[in-house]
Amino acid sequence: MNKPLYQTAYDEILKLIAEGTFPPGSILPNEFEIGKRLNVSQGTARKALSLLEQKGVVQRRQGKGTFVTLRTPEDSLFNFYPLRDDQGQQVIPDLENESVTKRKATKAEQEILHDAPQEVFVISRYRTLNGSPLTLEESIVPAPLFPGLPERAPLPNAMYVLFQHAYACVIISAVEQLRAEILGEEKAGPHGLDPTSPVLVGRRESLDLLDRVVEIRTNIYFTTEAHYSAKLE
């Protein structure tokens, strides 16, 4: 029942990245060097690196090297942002409103989130596109994982970039459960929206490098100006 060597190598490298030995944007040693350090051949090190690339943890460039994935405001402003316009282009929304508060975690949240935190931060945002409502987002993250988060307000547009830089927390996958609902008075009121609007409600759990759930998010999408793009498998 031994793990394959390349799996062990994969885990070792991932651990070094998660620990901050190789921070986002930094370059990894070359294949031969990694193989030497982990006592495996270049081919095996290569396989581990290819798996890491497939997972999105690193990026490899012929002639340059292997780099730990860096989410920058420029090239990944809206990673995990599924909204597209009719031409299939990602839309660039405007942030209208934001709030960050701290509160006790519910039992349900403790069960799902990494480390069962006592307290969570709740980040609420309202975004528009061309003056029309686009999304209402409520993100719940463990407070212990992101000390001082409220003091950083206003948060950058792309929150995951902040997570990565300030807290060495790299989000690499997320699943979302979607339902169609009517917006309702409670959600519509604060921003003066039409409570009878049909909206797409997404409940998301986001996983970091080590497959820990570091965010529970509820997104309300208004799909008049944009649509939600999903790939089926």
Next chain:
Amino acid sequence: MNKPLYQTAYDEILKLIAEGTFPPGSILPNEFEIGKRLNVSQGTARKALSLLEQKGVVQRRQGKGTFVTLRTPEDSLFNFYPLRDDQGQQVIPDLENESVTKRKATKAEQEILHDAPQEVFVISRYRTLNGSPLTLEESIVPAPLFPGLPERAPLPNAMYVLFQHAYACVIISAVEQLRAEILGEEKAGPHGLDPTSPVLVGRRESLDLLDRVVEIRTNIYFTTEAHYSAKLE
């Protein structure tokens, strides 16, 4: 600018599968045999086969062999069916109503569908779950690709299985554009549904082995009994 050998090998094998030389469910020659036939080493044949497996075209089993992917009513009744219940399990709906008609293709359909067909089949279905409405589906496929389709009614539950068996057309990927809408009188009427229901409307294009668009589908999902599960990247 030469293609890598493994890419050529991949294309060759895919072509043989698409042509029916290796029909779904059949076994492929082993790695050494394929390498010999295509004048590449076993390692290169292996890489091509691994890519095919990644794409979902073949399935490999240690000790058994490499098999062309076979969608059976049992194990993939609802491939590309994104609806799940609250436990994350795929739901098994009941088919209430079905119709298959032929009509002229619109210009928009011709532009999107493979081979710009003059005529298309329109397959409409209504499904329920536990007595509640679940989906209204309208599938548009090129008539020339599926001769005699209407005579095969009632169609099996899983249409893609039929496509594969009777027409050697294997669907391997699909993208869907989602919006939240109100059902409306026109769609609600025929089945006596509540026209004020909020519904999730998905417009899907399905691709086959050779990346040809062989289906345009509009799905209306009722998300009271189930939700739509999406994976973000």
Next chain:
DNA sequence: GAGTGGTCTAGACCACTTT
């Protein structure tokens, strides 16, 4: 030209399935 990842080969051995 030196260094990197990408391709390709040849061969060895392991793990699983079937006969």
Next chain:
DNA sequence: AAGTGGTCTAGACCACTCC
């Protein structure tokens, strides 16, 4: 025991990037 895919190694050469 025979046959398959899975792992691992060692070495060669190619293509790209940077100095």
